[in-house]
Amino acid sequence: MRIHCRVAAIALCLGLFLLLYFLGGNGADEPPLREVEKKDEQFPPSRVTKQSRGEPQQEVRADRKEPRISGRGASVVARLRQKSELGRSKVTRAEDVMHLAVVACGNRLEETLTMVKSALLFSIKKIKFHIFAEEDLTEQFEKALSQWPRPLTSKFQYSLYPITFSVGNAEEWKRLFKPCAAQRLFLPVILKDVDSLLYVDTDVLFLRPMDDIWKFLKAFNSSQLAAMAPEHEIPKIGWYSRFARHPFYGVTGVNSGVMLMNLTRIRSTMFKNSMIAGGLSWEDLLHPLYQKYKNHITWGDQDLLNIIFHYNPECLYIFPCQWNYRPDHCMYGSNCKGAEEEGVSVLHGNRGVYHDDKQPAFKVVYDAIRDYPFGENLFQSLFYPLQTKFLDTVNTLCGRIPQVFLKQIEKTMKAVFEQKVIRHARAPRRQRR
Numbered sequence: 001m002r003i004h005c006r007v008a009a010i011a012l013c014l015g016l017f018l019l020l021y022f023l024g025g026n027g028a029d030e031p032p033l034r035e036v037e038k039k040d041e042q043f044p045p046s047r048v049t050k051q052s053r054g055e056p057q058q059e060v061r062a063d064r065k066e067p068r069i070s071g072r073g074a075s076v077v078a079r080l081r082q083k084s085e086l087g088r089s090k091v092t093r094a095e096d097v098m099h100l101a102v103v104a105c106g107n108r109l110e111e112t113l114t115m116v117k118s119a120l121l122f123s124i125k126k127i128k129f130h131i132f133a134e135e136d137l138t139e140q141f142e143k144a145l146s147q148w149p150r151p152l153t154s155k156f157q158y159s160l161y162p163i164t165f166s167v168g169n170a171e172e173w174k175r176l177f178k179p180c181a182a183q184r185l186f187l188p189v190i191l192k193d194v195d196s197l198l199y200v201d202t203d204v205l206f207l208r209p210m211d212d213i214w215k216f217l218k219a220f221n222s223s224q225l226a227a228m229a230p231e232h233e234i235p236k237i238g239w240y241s242r243f244a245r246h247p248f249y250g251v252t253g254v255n256s257g258v259m260l261m262n263l264t265r266i267r268s269t270m271f272k273n274s275m276i277a278g279g280l281s282w283e284d285l286l287h288p289l290y291q292k293y294k295n296h297i298t299w300g301d302q303d304l305l306n307i308i309f310h311y312n313p314e315c316l317y318i319f320p321c322q323w324n325y326r327p328d329h330c331m332y333g334s335n336c337k338g339a340e341e342e343g344v345s346v347l348h349g350n351r352g353v354y355h356d357d358k359q360p361a362f363k364v365v366y367d368a369i370r371d372y373p374f375g376e377n378l379f380q381s382l383f384y385p386l387q388t389k390f391l392d393t394v395n396t397l398c399g400r401i402p403q404v405f406l407k408q409i410e411k412t413m414k415a416v417f418e419q420k421v422i423r424h425a426r427a428p429r430r431q432r433r
Contacts, residue, residue: 097157098123098214099197101130101187105163105180109140111202111354114370116145118206120155121369121378122412124419125211129158130191132183138162149374164190167287182301184256188266189283195264201257203354205347205369207409213323213346216260220317225265226309227317228254229324233335240306245296247274248306249316256302257348258324260317272311322408324348327359330398340401343408361399364389365409378413 100119104112112131119127131141138160145158163180184199191197196217198210216227231253232238240253248254270279275288289304297303309316321329321336325344329336353359354366368386376382387406393399 097126097128098210099128099130099191099194100210101132101184101191101197101199102202103132103163103180103183104137104141104202105134108202109137109144110370112141113144114366115200115202115204115206116156117372118369119210120152121372122206122208122416123155123210125214127156127210129156130161130187130194130197131158132161132163132180134163134180152374161190167283184259185286185301185304187261188263191263192267195262197261197263199256199259199261200346201348201350203349203352204258205349205365206345207343207347207365208345208412213258213260213319216317216319217262220262223314224317225262225269225315227260227319228256228305229258229319229321231255232328233321233337234332237332237335243298244303244306246293246303246307247310248303249309249313250318253306254302254309254316254318255324255326255348256305257326257350258346259305260319269315271308271315273308274311322346325404326350327353327362327398330361330401330404331359334401334404336404339404343406343411344404345408347405359398360396361390361393361402361405364393365405378416383410383413 102112102115116129133141141158141160145153163183165182165186181201187197187199198213220227230250231240233252235241235251238252240248241251244253266282270281271285272279273285273289275292280288285308286304289307293304293307320338322338322342322345324346325336325339326348327350329339334340347362347365349362349366351358353362355363357363364386368382368389372378372382383406386409390399390402390406394402398405
């Protein structure tokens with residue numbers, strides 16, 4: 001009888017324990033773990049897209065509610081979520097994208113594609129291209145970019161925009177200097193979702209990673225919002241110092257063919273000027289400034305930029321001449337010391353030198369990058385042919401200093417080779433003792 005009573009008591013206690021256990025909730029971690037894994041899958045690998053207008057990506061949230069967790073399970077999931085958030089921020093930093101804008105009108109299709117190609121060959125971070133083009137060029141850009149090989153297209157995205165001017169007469173702006181060149185003045189107004197941007201002319205070539213010029217943004221002080229190189233190094237042979245009929249920046253003026261911009265700062269700054277004492281925003285300044293000086297400017301939008309930074313010199317950062325190296329730096333004798341010491345970083349073939357025989361040193365570099373077959377060995381298919389063809393230019397004004405053109409690009413190719421081959425080679429396994 002006593003045995004039966006003990007068995008009944010044990011069964012009663014066990015039943016009571018199970019009832020309390022199920023009513024209190026199970027502390028197992030499986031459901032919340034699956035939820036964390038699902039959230040991590042919300043960050044797919046980047047892919048090439050074409051957009052009519054750059055739009056910020058929105059985070060996708062899970063539709064179903066998360067289960068309520070208490071006790072030990074809650075603390076475990078909290079730690080896992082903390083690790084997940086840390087991992088997510090690292091992914092965001094790793095996928096940091098550089099923005100590059102260019103304006104193409106008329107017969108500038110090939111030049112623009114060659115510029116884009118040069119940027120992609122050497123750059124490390126991904127690039128978002130903002131291409132402003134006339135309507136008949138848009139389809140040609142789409143067709144050409146879609147034919148580039150997958151390993152290259154995975155490094156960039158692009159958006160195509162029509163030529164638009166927010167104030168004043170559009171046709172007047174379009175004919176201001178070179179076709180559509182004034183479009184660059186309106187980039188802060190149009191690209192409202194872009195924080196920082198590098199603008200380049202179509203006749204620009206990168207001979208080192210774009211990442212390196214992008215780093216100048218971190219060198220800006222609290223008042224600086226744009227960076228350009230001087231128009232010339234020597235005032236007595238500079239154009240602005242001899243012929244300008246309007247105010248300009250500094251002693252020699254600046255060249256706007258390569259212009260790094262913090263668009264957020266530009267949009268929030270009130271610019272001093274000679275018209276209104278209180279200052280004007282960038283958008284409100286452009287049209288009245290043009291109306292005042294349109295009979296005195298020669299180089300269009302570049303002259304307007306010189307006028308703006310003449311009255312706001314504290315807003316401009318000046319980077320060295322090798323970041324905007326033009327025929328003016330060698331056709332009157334070598335006058336860019338930075339290029340002599342380090343080599344050209346960004347080559348600017350203005351004056352049409354890529355397409356005539358006036359400065360063959362520039363044309364040789366352009367032809368080599370344009371004709372380089374994607375995926376081929378950079379030394380065999382780009383540098384060695386370039387080096388060989390350069391021998392034919394040594395008796396010309398700019399070709400007599402070949403190290404200026406070849407030094408940096410050779411250094412860049414060696415760095416690319418080390419990154420792709422040496423650093424990616426597997427380290428030998430250690431032998432077990």
